Amino acid sequence: MTLSLSFCLHLSAAIFSIGVYGVLTRSNLIVILMSLEIMLNAVNLSLVAFGRAFLTDLTRDPSGPQVFVIMVLAVAAAEAAVGLSILLAVYRKWRTTNAGEIDLLKG
Amino acid sequence: MHLLNHLQALLTLPVAVTAPGVEQFRDTFYPAIIDSLKYFGPETQVAVAAIAILLLDLVLPIQFSKHLAWAAILGCLAPLSGIGHYYEDSKSLFLGMLVIDPFANFFKAFFLLGSIPVIMLSFVSRKLEGRRMGEYYFILLSSVFGAMLMASSTHFLTLFLSLEILSVCSYILVGYFRTERKGAEAALKYIIYGSIAAAIMGYGFSLWYGMTGSGEISSLARVFWSPEHEIYTERNQQALAALTVTFAFLFVFVGFAYKIAAIPMHFWAPDVYEGAPTVVTAFLSVISKAAGFAILLRFLGGLSSSVSGLAPGDMAVKLWAGVDWRLILIVISILTMTLGNLAALWQTNLKRLMAYSSIAHAGYLLMGLSILGTATRYTGTQTIAFYLVAYLSMNFGAFAVAILVENRLNSSELEDYKGLGRRAPFLAGALTVFIFSLIGVPPTAGFMGKFHLFMGIIDVGGWPYYLLAIAAAMNTALSAYYYLKIARVMYFEKGSSLELIQSSALGRVVVVGMLFLTFYLCFCADSILKTTLNLGMHV
Numbered sequence: 001m002t003l004s005l006s007f008c009l010h011l012s013a014a015i016f017s018i019g020v021y022g023v024l025t026r027s028n029l030i031v032i033l034m035s036l037e038i039m040l041n042a043v044n045l046s047l048v049a050f051g052r053a054f055l056t057d058l059t060r061d062p063s064g065p066q067v068f069v070i071m072v073l074a075v076a077a078a079e080a081a082v083g084l085s086i087l088l089a090v091y092r093k094w095r096t097t098n099a100g101e102i103d104l105l106k107g
Numbered sequence: 108m109h110l111l112n113h114l115q116a117l118l119t120l121p122v123a124v125t126a127p128g129v130e131q132f133r134d135t136f137y138p139a140i141i142d143s144l145k146y147f148g149p150e151t152q153v154a155v156a157a158i159a160i161l162l163l164d165l166v167l168p169i170q171f172s173k174h175l176a177w178a179a180i181l182g183c184l185a186p187l188s189g190i191g192h193y194y195e196d197s198k199s200l201f202l203g204m205l206v207i208d209p210f211a212n213f214f215k216a217f218f219l220l221g222s223i224p225v226i227m228l229s230f231v232s233r234k235l236e237g238r239r240m241g242e243y244y245f246i247l248l249s250s251v252f253g254a255m256l257m258a259s260s261t262h263f264l265t266l267f268l269s270l271e272i273l274s275v276c277s278y279i280l281v282g283y284f285r286t287e288r289k290g291a292e293a294a295l296k297y298i299i300y301g302s303i304a305a306a307i308m309g310y311g312f313s314l315w316y317g318m319t320g321s322g323e324i325s326s327l328a329r330v331f332w333s334p335e336h337e338i339y340t341e342r343n344q345q346a347l348a349a350l351t352v353t354f355a356f357l358f359v360f361v362g363f364a365y366k367i368a369a370i371p372m373h374f375w376a377p378d379v380y381e382g383a384p385t386v387v388t389a390f391l392s393v394i395s396k397a398a399g400f401a402i403l404l405r406f407l408g409g410l411s412s413s414v415s416g417l418a419p420g421d422m423a424v425k426l427w428a429g430v431d432w433r434l435i436l437i438v439i440s441i442l443t444m445t446l447g448n449l450a451a452l453w454q455t456n457l458k459r460l461m462a463y464s465s466i467a468h469a470g471y472l473l474m475g476l477s478i479l480g481t482a483t484r485y486t487g488t489q490t491i492a493f494y495l496v497a498y499l500s501m502n503f504g505a506f507a508v509a510i511l512v513e514n515r516l517n518s519s520e521l522e523d524y525k526g527l528g529r530r531a532p533f534l535a536g537a538l539t540v541f542i543f544s545l546i547g548v549p550p551t552a553g554f555m556g557k558f559h560l561f562m563g564i565i566d567v568g569g570w571p572y573y574l575l576a577i578a579a580a581m582n583t584a585l586s587a588y589y590y591l592k593i594a595r596v597m598y599f600e601k602g603s604s605l606e607l608i609q610s611s612a613l614g615r616v617v618v619v620g621m622l623f624l625t626f627y628l629c630f631c632a633d634s635i636l637k638t639t640l641n642l643g644m645h646v
Contacts, residue, residue, distance in 0.1 A: 089286075
């Protein structure tokens with residue numbers, strides 16, 4: 001049994017929407033960072049799906065999206081590393097991970 | 108290979124026949140990559156300088172650490188010779204990943220030269236004193252490296268990666284004073300908004316890849332022109348394909364809009380600009396924004412006439428349902444400048460005010476983008492490149508004054524600028540000049556920059572462009588109110604103290620340099636305009 005391209009794309013869109021929903025509605029900063037990772041994973045899923053679809057199409061080069069997936073993973077790792085260390089710095093100063101309470105800058 | 112074949116058999120997938128063999132790699136790819144390396148010299152030099160600074164800092168005693176600034180300046184100057192040597196070359200590098208052309212070279216030189224005032228201001232900034240500076244200059248040069256790559260990328264892989272190199276480095280720079288509440292909060296907001304933008308842009312790239320089967324910038328243009336792409340021709344799916352491409356375009360645009368702080372991704376700017384170290388704010392507002400515009404020019408330039416073989420001036424650039432993408436840009440431009448200027452009216456902190464002003468200037472610069480690919484006397488690339496140089500002079504000047512004042516007063520609240528006209532006549536006078544330049548009053552760089560932007564859109568004609576011109580003119584008048592408020596506070600309001608404000612010699616050198624550039628760009632605009640006119644892109 002093989003999964004169809006459209007199924008993978010719908011799944012990816014759904015996962016992406018879940019990520020966006022999480023970023024917009026959650027107030028815990030760690031959950032927000034997790035939702036961002038979910039969004040990036042949805043991107044990866046859709047790229048992998050396209051890459052596999054191109055395997056059956058001899059006019060396209062399937063390696064492109066697959067290489068891009070690896071790069072997205074690397075970027076996601078870098079962002080997570082920087083994001084978590086910034087979060088740690090924030091927690092040390094504010095003693096909270098609630099986005100609503102960190103509100104010194106506004107106006 | 109055996110394992111791969113086996114796995115593909117399990118997954119009932121056919122083996123890709125197009126996979127390049129060893130011979131092809133040896134005969135075609137390898138020589139091309141080796142040949143590209145010599146054009147990659149400037150970027151390599153910046154990277155080597157950055158790593159050398161990081162290593163030097165390990166062996167230097169801490170009191171010499173701040174003098175790494177000179178090494179960083181050297182690292183910005185050295186690549187210029189390579190850029191000058193290959194300035195006129197127009198060539199695709201690394202199998203279509205990067206490109207070298209006058210456009211990329213101009214922006215690389217812009218980023219390198221623009222980083223020098225940033226480094227000098229970091230040197231004089233009192234807040235950064237007594238720290239180990241190796242990491243700071245390492246990250247600063249890394250972000251310049253990312254910006255240089257942004258100017259020359261032509262494939263979505265390099266677009267995404269270079270944008271992220273600059274972004275991740277900027278997150279660290281913004282949060283450099285991690286023990287300060289404001290700094291940490293600003294960095295946190297920056298990285299969350301930045302990651303959202305990156306994820307949306309990545310999703311756009313994946314759709315783009317799926318629709319076109321190729322990651323080169325020009326491939327998107329091909330689908331725009333002929334939606335009847337081979338795969339999607341069955342049963343009249345052109346409309347769906349065009350809709351998907353439109354979404355891909357908008358998603359990717361969100362990522363770039365975040366970099367230039369335009370609507371709809373502008374929320375971060377005020378908070379980040381206020382919370383970041385002032386030097387970093389200056390860097391973000393000029394270099395990072397210029398890098399965003401370089402990448403946007405390359406991206407949208409790929410959609411316009413030269414690539415697709417469309418006649419210059421042809422407005423038939425259509426998205427789904429026949430929407431011209433320039434119309435979208437006009438709407439975004441009007442909204443961005445209006446929002447920036449309106450919100451700036453109530454600001455009481457100079458850095459926050461400059462943040463909204465930089466949003467407004469992103470709106471003005473978008474005017475230049477909206478005339479891309481039209482046949483007028485002024486091309487979009489020319490007006491934007493010129494305005495960016497003018498913006499560099501006035502914005503760095505204003506931030507240099509802000510840093511020198513902050514060194515003494517430890518504040519950037521407008522309240523503390525009262526009576527600055529007496530306490531620091533030179534700084535106050537210089538800031539006034541930069542303010543007039545930001546408004547766009549002659550004889551300053553800002554006037555010439557805005558003049559050419561206006562001439563560009565009026566030349567194109569048509570009601571959307573006239574509407575844009577009217578909106579921009581009204582915004583310029585609106586912006587005069589809050590810019591002049593700064594001058595009023597400095598000269599006509601009495602402060603609590605009359606003590607003179609001393610400033611360091613190097614800081615004054617930066618201010619004088621920016622003053623010179625501000626006037627030079629007005630009186631000798633032609634020489635720069637001639638340079639910016641010939642910023643050809645490799646096709």
